[in-house]
Amino acid sequence: MIDASGERAADVRVRAATIAEVGAGLEPAPGALVLDAEGCFVAPGLVDLQVHFREPGREDSETIETGARAAALGGFTAVVCMPNTEPPLDDAAVVQSVLERARAAGLCDVRPSACITKGRQGQELAPMGELYDLGVRLFTDDGDCVADARVMRRAFEYASALPGAVIGQHAEDPALVHGGHMHEGAWSARLGIPGRPAEAESSIVARDLQLARRTGGRYHVLHMSCATSAELVRAAKAEGVRVTAECTPQHLVLTDEACAGFDPSFKMNPPLREQADVDALRAAVADGTIDAIATDHAPHAPETKDVPFEEAPPGMLGVETALAVVLTTLVEPGVLTLHQALGALSWQPARVVGLDTDGHGGPVAAGAGANLCVIDPGAQWVVEGDALASRSRNTPWEGWKLTGKVRHTILGGVPTVRDGEATR
Amino acid sequence: MRHLLAIDDLGGRAGIEEMLALTESFVEVTRRDIPKVPALRGKTVVSLFFEESTRTRLSFETAAKRLSADTMTFSVGTSSVKKGESLLDTVRTIEAMGVDAIVVRHAAAGAAHRVASWADASVVNAGDGRHEHPTQALLDAYTLRRHRGPSLDGCRVAIVGDVVHSRVARSNVRALHTLGCELTLVGPPTLMPERLDGWPVSVAHDLDEVLPDVDVVYLLRIQRERIADARFPSIREYATRWGLDEARAARLKPDTLVMHPGPMNRGIEIAGRVADSARSLVTEQVTNGVAVRMAVLWTLLGSGGPIV
Numbered sequence: 001m002i003d004a005s006g007e008r009a010a011d012v013r014v015r016a017a018t019i020a021e022v023g024a025g026l027e028p029a030p031g032a033l034v035l036d037a038e039g040c041f042v043a044p045g046l047v048d049l050q051v052h053f054r055e056p057g058r059e060d061s062e063t064i065e066t067g068a069r070a071a072a073l074g075g076f077t078a079v080v081c082m083p084n085t086e087p088p089l090d091d092a093a094v095v096q097s098v099l100e101r102a103r104a105a106g107l108c109d110v111r112p113s114a115c116i117t118k119g120r121q122g123q124e125l126a127p128m129g130e131l132y133d134l135g136v137r138l139f140t141d142d143g144d145c146v147a148d149a150r151v152m153r154r155a156f157e158y159a160s161a162l163p164g165a166v167i168g169q170h171a172e173d174p175a176l177v178h179g180g181h182m183h184e185g186a187w188s189a190r191l192g193i194p195g196r197p198a199e200a201e202s203s204i205v206a207r208d209l210q211l212a213r214r215t216g217g218r219y220h221v222l223h224m225s226c227a228t229s230a231e232l233v234r235a236a237k238a239e240g241v242r243v244t245a246e247c248t249p250q251h252l253v254l255t256d257e258a259c260a261g262f263d264p265s266f267k268m269n270p271p272l273r274e275q276a277d278v279d280a281l282r283a284a285v286a287d288g289t290i291d292a293i294a295t296d297h298a299p300h301a302p303e304t305k306d307v308p309f310e311e312a313p314p315g316m317l318g319v320e321t322a323l324a325v326v327l328t329t330l331v332e333p334g335v336l337t338l339h340q341a342l343g344a345l346s347w348q349p350a351r352v353v354g355l356d357t358d359g360h361g362g363p364v365a366a367g368a369g370a371n372l373c374v375i376d377p378g379a380q381w382v383v384e385g386d387a388l389a390s391r392s393r394n395t396p397w398e399g400w401k402l403t404g405k406v407r408h409t410i411l412g413g414v415p416t417v418r419d420g421e422a423t424r
Numbered sequence: 425m426r427h428l429l430a431i432d433d434l435g436g437r438a439g440i441e442e443m444l445a446l447t448e449s450f451v452e453v454t455r456r457d458i459p460k461v462p463a464l465r466g467k468t469v470v471s472l473f474f475e476e477s478t479r480t481r482l483s484f485e486t487a488a489k490r491l492s493a494d495t496m497t498f499s500v501g502t503s504s505v506k507k508g509e510s511l512l513d514t515v516r517t518i519e520a521m522g523v524d525a526i527v528v529r530h531a532a533a534g535a536a537h538r539v540a541s542w543a544d545a546s547v548v549n550a551g552d553g554r555h556e557h558p559t560q561a562l563l564d565a566y567t568l569r570r571h572r573g574p575s576l577d578g579c580r581v582a583i584v585g586d587v588v589h590s591r592v593a594r595s596n597v598r599a600l601h602t603l604g605c606e607l608t609l610v611g612p613p614t615l616m617p618e619r620l621d622g623w624p625v626s627v628a629h630d631l632d633e634v635l636p637d638v639d640v641v642y643l644l645r646i647q648r649e650r651i652a653d654a655r656f657p658s659i660r661e662y663a664t665r666w667g668l669d670e671a672r673a674a675r676l677k678p679d680t681l682v683m684h685p686g687p688m689n690r691g692i693e694i695a696g697r698v699a700d701s702a703r704s705l706v707t708e709q710v711t712n713g714v715a716v717r718m719a720v721l722w723t724l725l726g727s728g729g730p731i732v
Contacts, residue, residue, distance in 0.1 A: 178653075186621035192533040192554030192594055195618055262534025306512045306542075308532035310553065 001042045002339065003362035004347045012042055014370040017359075017412040021366055035408045035418065037374045043342050044362030045077025045371035045409060047349040049138070049246050049294040050222060051319060053079075053110065055101060056094065057086025061392045062299035064098065067319070068107035069424075070297070070389040072416035074319040075345075075373035075406040078109040078360045079297075080353055083120070084142040090115035090126040095134050107416045107424065109360065109371070111353065113138035116155045116167065120144045123151065125158060132162045137353040140168035140222060143269065143314075147174050149207060156217025164354045166218040166244070169208055171229065172270055176200035181310045183256040183271040191260065193309060196271050202228035209236045212243060220352060221245040223296050225270040227280030234289040244352045246292040247281050249325040250316055250396055254278075258396065264305045264312030265396050268298065271314075282335050285344055292349035293341075295322045299392035317395045320388050325397060327377065327404035338377075359412075370413040379405035389422065427540045427547040428720055430556045431598035440565065440602055443719055447566050449731055450715040450722070454490065461732050464493035467524040467725050472498045472514070472539075473550070474530040479686060479710065480550050480560075484527045487717035493725070496523070511535070515542050524725050528552070546724040548717075554589050560685055561595035563716040565603055567709050568640065571681055577604035582634050583625075584610045584666060585644030585693055586655075588617050592685045593644060597625060610634050611666055614655040631666050635676055642683045643668055643693045663692050673698045681705055 001010050001022065011026035012019060028034050053067035064081070071079050081098065083089030089098065095112050102110035114131040118124045120141045128139055139159060146152045146169060159165040177196045182188050184195025205221055209232055212219040221233060224245045233245045250268065255275055258266040266272060284290040298315025305312050323345060330336045336344075350361025359369020383400045385393030409417035416423055425433060434440050453461055469488040471481050481497070488495045498518060509517075511530075518526065525546045528536045533553035540547040551557040565576070572579055581600055587593040587609050601607055601624040609616055609627045616627055628634045635641065646662055656662050663669070668682065673695065676682075682694070682704045690696040699706055722731070 184618050186619045189588075189617040189619045190594075190622055192552075192556070192591060194554075197618075262537045303510060303512070306538075307510060308530065308535040308538050308552075310532040310534075 001364050002342060003044055003364045004343065005363060006339070012364060012372070014410065014413045017370055019364065019366055019368045019370050022364060035374065035415065037407070039376065039378065040407055041338070041375045041377060042364060043373055043375060044346045044364060045360060045373050045411065046075045046323060046345045047355055047360050048076050048079040048297070048319060048322070049292050049349045049352060051079045051081050051295060051297040052084065052299065052315065053081045054299060055085065056097065061301040061304070062390060064101045064110055065105040065107070066389065066391045067297065067299070068102065068105045068110055069422050071108045071319040072409045072411070073389050073406060073422055074321070075323050075375065075409055076108055076319055077371035077373065077409060077411045078111065078350070078355050079319070080111050080113050080138055082142045083113050083115045083140065088115050088120050089113065090118050090120065092127065092130050092134060095131055095136060099134065107422065108411065111355070112136060113140055113168065115139065116141050116146055117151060122146050122148055125155060128158060128162065128165070132165055137164050138166055138168050138220065140170065143170055145170050145172050145174060145204060149211065152208060153211045153215060156211055156215040156219070160215060160217050166220045166352065168220040168222050169204065170222050170269070171201045171204035171208065171224070172196065173200045173204050176203070181267065182259045183273045185256055185274055187256040187259060191262070193259065196269070198226035198228060198273060198277070201226050201270055202232060205229045205232050209233070209241055209243060213239070213241045216242070218242045223248050223251065223270060223294065224281070224290065225251045225273050226277045230280045230284040230289055234284065237289060244291045245289065246294040246349070247285065247290050248296045249293060249318065249322050252278060252281050252285065252293070253325060253329045254396060259309065262309045264307065264309050265316065265394050265398065267309060267312050267314050268296065268316050269314040282330065286336055286340060291344065291352055293322065293326060293344040294349065295319050299390050300394050301392055305394050315394070317388065317390050317392060320390065321383055321395060321397050321402070323375065323406065324381070324402035324404045328402045332403060370410055372410040373406055374408040375404060376407045377404050379403070381405055425723060428558055428724065429536050429540060429547065429549045431558045431561055431595050431602070433558070437602050440562070440599060443562060443723065444566050444569060446719040446723065447562070447712070447715045450718040451712065453718070453731065454715055460490050460492060462492045463722055463731055464488070464491035464725055467493040468496065468522065469493045469525045469527065469721060470496040470498055470518055470523045471527045471550070472518065472529070474500045474535070475551070477529050477551065480529060483710070483713040484550060484717050487714050487721055490714070491718055491721055493721065511538065512542055515539050519543055519545060525721060548720060548724065551591050553591065554594070555591050556595045557591040558595050559713070559717055559720055560592050561599035562720070563709055563713045564596055564642070564683060564685070565599050566716055567683070567705050567712050568681070571705065572639070575604065576600065579605045579640065580608070580638045581605045581640040581642055582608045582610050582638045583642045583644065584631060584668070585646055586615045586650065587611060587644065588615050590644050596642065597623060608634055608638070612656050615650070632672065635672060638680060640681045640683060641668055641676070645685070645687065646689060646693045659692055667693055667695070668698050669695045670697055673701065676703070683709060686710065
């Protein structure tokens, strides 16, 4: 067993939706379901701060049900879905419908985030109070950066009246991005693909940190990708600014060189950057500057990716591979300890959006919510896009041999994944 | 070589030189009374052009016809693409008709690579976004060698203008560097590549400093749209600082050559009288384009026997 407080060998007994007992040598009650966890880690269920389940609007690429199933297979018991749906999540009725569909799917605790501004237009505030009352804690215009500093300031100020609410930013200045499709650097210059400079991100992060400091607002940097942003967040945290940050597994492993074959599977925003950025992000996860590893699970139907790089939509699948990628590329080589990795995948993101007060992210202790994942650290597998549960197959990890797999996932005391198979 | 997507596909100096030697044989063919050989009889070459480009398309089609291949033209303006057909479906449709080579021109970098990943036919990149235009670089190298002799080692070439947006520049940098040229990119900093790691070039911003020393001035087409992207203030200022006008041309060494991939903006990047002067290779570049494309198609599709 492993949670925020450390590791120990024990059995776990779950009754209803709660962990009833943790201890060595527990005997199963008559008729109890026994899940074998021999040789495995029992961890709090993983928590993903950024997924796109595409419903409503693009059900051809993912639905809440298919996305939640994929997430459960990846060990997640809670995810925050992004508001860039069609229509966007800027309205109570749409948020309600997402919550209802998530409840019906029952495979994962799907929590909607909602827009900062109406229609994600970056101008007028969305009804944040009403959306907050429905349970929304993360507000973001998602793929669209709130570029207007005055609007961002007002959002910080307004949300500070909503306890636990946090303003998330896709930090990329649209003026600097201006039609770019990959990281601006040696590879974009060589390939002739218009670039998105790292400064498009770091300049917005710098600005937003100043606004957060001034307003006392809570700021969350979505999928942070470059070294300078990490430095800015580290300094702001030291100063007491209320900031959290996430980055994706792909930004911790891959670089812009992956785009050299023009394969749109490697296209995302913010883009894959350079080795120096990868190294800086890894250090930032290790020292806690980056709180969360979030997948930015972004399904796109195959026909939308079977196009030239510049014409493809940005985004990659993530929920089914995140844990194994982190274990294989970061934990196994010693970049992160298992405890650091699971912290960034579970209890730290749970705290960012208040899911820790709702039974997610541990601890694995009597009385806590029975949201768990059981990880077989030695299981080896090869990623095949076609074999993933997602409705899409745009994985950047196609053909990768990974070590570590989810054996069981338990949501509210009920297995959503058993022996590597979804239960529904 | 199954496809020609980028200069590096030719496999370095030996591969480029082999293609240029083959071009020589096809130049001989194009000078015959009946400039046609049966080398690709029964083969079908389709040109798939998503961008307007009359000269490149005609050059490829002429090359294919002189090799006795059948040609088809798929131009986007009148096709199913207008009805929303994807590139992948277009390629599948064309392949279903039975083609041996697809010549692709597209506004997106890497489009030809995508087509090559889907197609059984050989793919020739006739220009993909800002990325590459390998047959242009081959015909430029061929033309240059006709005037400079077979060795381009130490030949000093200035490539002037909108390098960052230019596939011609990217292919020429790869090709001419591989053949031994010393390259200088000249233009405003806003039109230079954003990063030069891996570019075997030097960069200069003052054309007048560069001109006295160079053996070749290669001018790129400048586009008015760049003004709106804040790349330079006006056509007038560009022409004043980076245009090869008559006064500048007069200061070149007597044997310095002038090249341009076309279409030219006379009076902007190149003065009309410079373009028409004895040192200009512009027309000859076009002529040699056909033979280069014959060599490429023959290499990709030919049986390897004699040209006849």
